[in-house]
Amino acid sequence: MIYFVGAGPGDIELITVKGQRLLKTADLVIYAGSLVNPALLNECKEECIILDSAMMTLEEVIKAMVEEEMKGEDRVVVRLHTGDPSIYGAIREQMDLLDERTLKYEVVPGVSSFCGAAAALKKEYTLPNVSQTVILTRMEGRTPMPPKEELSMLASHQATMIIFLSVSLAKEVEERLIKGGYREDTPIAIVYKATWPEEKIYKGELNQLSHIIAENHITKTALIVVGDFLGDTYERSKLYDPGFTHMFREAIK
Structure with missing residues (x-):
């Protein structure tokens, strides 16, 4: 087998x-x-x-x-x-x-690096009233992208985005994300070798992305993570809200 x-x-x-x-x-x-x-x-x-x-x-x-x-x-x-x-x-x-x-x-199946990156960052990709969608994608290189998956088009959703295999194209990633609709000050993180002993995390804003990558000489084996889930503002989950009724629990009046 x-x-x-x-x-x-x-x-x-x-x-x-x-x-x-x-x-x-x-x-x-x-x-x-x-x-x-x-x-x-x-x-x-x-x-x-x-x-x-x-x-x-x-x-x-x-x-x-x-x-x-x-x-x-x-x-x-x-x-x-x-x-x-x-x-x-x-x-x-x-x-x-x-x-x-x-x-x-x-x-x-195995644990993907995008899950390892969230664990390293100690963050949750899906937060109430912030983002309920996670986009896994990459920049085109020698492997082309379908036209409707071009990075600036995906950026228009302003969802949580995890970008694989693209740190060598950081400047273009930065430009396309801003062109597509992310704010220039959208929080970003670059997670190098998530969960490896040599793991490193770099944080900043979207308009600093290419600078951070160049300054730290990151050339491969890193994820670019983008979205407001990296910030501190969100709403509590309804699932554990004492005032919310669901099939397992009555709301506390």
Whole structure:
């Protein structure tokens, strides 16, 4: 069986129990290079074959999986992806090729870095009367964006926004967010390597974004987090409001 496993955002204790169990039993692990904390590979048994996919093409990854599967039905292959494999994991193309070969596989979810960033910031992305929507996106680079997902168009919602894979384009990110409707003084944070031992957090306002990134020499492995949820103003949740009735509790008069 082949397993696509989310490794979590960096902290080795944030892989799921199932993911950890599969690493311990795997005969082959193909992991996503510098994006996955290599300390997780210490869970693997001594005879496990470990390959770094940073040096491999899609076809080479699939070939390694297939060859391991051909050794017997009891073989366990783990494709170890950073965070949760459903977000910028490029797993669809792998699964489609496995489908063509009628090979069985399973996806094991993981903790995404955007969840790790919220924990690092000690903030809640969805606050009453501030934001009830979280947008996960990126700037276009060599991978283009669908026209309706261009950053300034998404910015028009002024929701909580988490921007992946874009710190190298910080100036353009800043300009497009302001053009789209965010205030220049909208709170922002840059979370570098969320939950890793070397995690760093930088805070400021949107019009300072590119300056903060340049000043601190951040070039990769960081999330840009934007929105008023980073501020201090919000309303209490109705769920725990003593004056609010719901199916489990009557309001206190």
